[in-house]
Amino acid sequence: MLSKKTKYGLKALTFIVNSAGDNPVQVSAIAKNEQIPQKFLESILLTLRKAGVLGSKKGKHGGYYLRQDPADILMTEVMRVLEGPIAMVPCVSLNYYEKCDDCVDEDTCSVHKLMIQVRDSALNVFRNTTLADLAVKKTENIVK
Amino acid sequence: MLSKKTKYGLKALTFIVNSAGDNPVQVSAIAKNEQIPQKFLESILLTLRKAGVLGSKKGKHGGYYLRQDPADILMTEVMRVLEGPIAMVPCVSLNYYEKCDDCVDEDTCSVHKLMIQVRDSALNVFRNTTLADLAVKKTENIVK
DNA sequence: TATTAATCCTATCAATTTAATAGGAATTAC
DNA sequence: GTAATTCCTATTAAATTGATAGGATTAATA
Numbered sequence: 331m332l333s334k335k336t337k338y339g340l341k342a343l344t345f346i347v348n349s350a351g352d353n354p355v356q357v358s359a360i361a362k363n364e365q366i367p368q369k370f371l372e373s374i375l376l377t378l379r380k381a382g383v384l385g386s387k388k389g390k391h392g393g394y395y396l397r398q399d400p401a402d403i404l405m406t407e408v409m410r411v412l413e414g415p416i417a418m419v420p421c422v423s424l425n426y427y428e429k430c431d432d433c434v435d436e437d438t439c440s441v442h443k444l445m446i447q448v449r450d451s452a453l454n455v456f457r458n459t460t461l462a463d464l465a466v467k468k469t470e471n472i473v474k
Numbered sequence: 475m476l477s478k479k480t481k482y483g484l485k486a487l488t489f490i491v492n493s494a495g496d497n498p499v500q501v502s503a504i505a506k507n508e509q510i511p512q513k514f515l516e517s518i519l520l521t522l523r524k525a526g527v528l529g530s531k532k533g534k535h536g537g538y539y540l541r542q543d544p545a546d547i548l549m550t551e552v553m554r555v556l557e558g559p560i561a562m563v564p565c566v567s568l569n570y571y572e573k574c575d576d577c578v579d580e581d582t583c584s585v586h587k588l589m590i591q592v593r594d595s596a597l598n599v600f601r602n603t604t605l606a607d608l609a610v611k612k613t614e615n616i617v618k
Numbered sequence: 619t620a621t622t623a624a625t626c627c628t629a630t631c632a633a634t635t636t637a638a639t640a641g642g643a644a645t646t647a648c
Numbered sequence: 649g650t651a652a653t654t655c656c657t658a659t660t661a662a663a664t665t666g667a668t669a670g671g672a673t674t675a676a677t678a
Contacts, residue, residue: 332562334666337585344584356624365576370667376626389675390623405588418476432509440488440608441481444549447603451595459591464584478637500653514638520655533646534652 336412338366339374340464343383343408347400347465354386354393374412381411400465405456416456417449424449480556482510483518484608487527487552491544491609498530498537518556525555544609549600560600561593568593 341364349355357375361368375394378384385397396403409416410425420428421436422445433439485508493499501519505512519538522528529541540547553560554569564572565580566589577583 332585332589333664337563340585340588341583354624358624367667369669372625373627373667379625386625387675388623388625388673390621391676392624392674394625419481438611439485441476441484444484444599444603444608445476447599448596451599452592455588455591455595459588464588467582477635502653511638513640516654517638517656523654530654531646532644532652532654534650535647536645536653538654 333413334370335374336409338364338371339378339412340408341366342371342375343378343396343403343461344465346384346394346396347461348467353391354395356393359393378408378411381407383408383411396461400462401460403461405459405461405464406453408461409456416452417445419445422446422449477557478514479518480553482508482515483522483556484552485510486515486519487522487540487547487605488609490528490538490540491605492611497535498539500537503537522552522555525551527552527555540605544606545604547605549603549605549608550597552605553600560596561589563589566590566593 342360345360345364346355349359357368357372360366360375361371375384375386379386379394382397383403384394386392386394406416415423415426417423417426419430419441420426421430421433421439421442429436430439433442436442486504489504489508490499493503501512501516504510504519505515519528519530523530523538526541527547528538530536530538550560559567559570561567561570563574563585564570565574565577565583565586573580574583577586580586
């Protein structure tokens with residue numbers, strides 16, 4: 331299952347893209363519009379900022395903003411920050427590899443083989459989707 | 475993350491395929507060879523039996539066996555039984571659809587769009603992989 | 619410079635899920 | 649009838665998730 335953290339995070343990022351002014355977007359505005367508990371959202375945006383996806387400005391008229399063009403922000407990065415490894419098992423993770431304690435031989439493990447395929451198919455989606463793609467509205471989508 | 479339940483279940487099914495005799499395979503044998511807690515494994519195999527993937531024979535010389543040719547058992551079925559819905563969010567699930575309470579319009583939801591792609595890519599793997607594929611050993615794999 | 623509005627930080631909590639264990643009932647082979 | 653096996657229900661410990669609480673810090677501006 332996708333965690334609420336990730337779901338909220340993706341919605342928040344999309345909202346920021348679509349609030350396209352030069353001013354930072356406030357947590358309260360996002361929370362209200364996307365129906366997200368504000369305090370929870372605060373912690374999520376903080377995570378995204380620490381990961382370098384978002385920048386922030388403190389104090390009055392502060393808020394969050396993107397640090398790159400949305401077309402340059404890949405879902406691989408966003409998903410890893412919010413949801414953790416893309417692989418479903420550590421033994422097929424590119425960025426967080428760990429050997430299974432129970433598995434004698436990775437090369438003959440049936441789970442390993444299957445999970446590599448699942449990982450690659452997910453990677454294929456995330457590598458080819460940017461935040462800009464997510465933020466495209468439906469009408470724009472149709473026009474394309 | 476893949477649950478241990480699913481991991482153990484996949485390993486157990488593979489083990490049964492590779493124990494290819496006509497006799498049912500005992501839980502104790504699987505548990506021992508695959509390093510799975512026996513009581514936990516019992517409950518997993520019971521689930522697979524109730525779902526129709528495995529058959530069982532009680533009493534002395536009893537055990538579990540496949541009800542179909544491994545080449546006819548798709549990962550879509552196995553994964554749904556063990557891990558639950560393939561979709562990461564209920565609102566894109568083919569078999570367990572549920573509307574999000576927070577989401578106003580599915581058609582414009584950025585999460586929805588992305589998760590449909592992820593679901594389809596996973597389905598593509600699971601629909602094209604059978605238990606027989608999982609159970610192929612490495613050497614056989616190379617020979618192909 | 620005082621006030622207000624925002625992010626930042628740490629801690630805590632309740633609910634849920636997961637992984638595992640326990641104990642025995644039912645069934646079957648021999 | 650005994651031994652070996654699956655079947656069933658209940659319980660539990662640990663981990664994770666989702667959310668809340670309270671205040672510290674920072675910056676704009678009146």
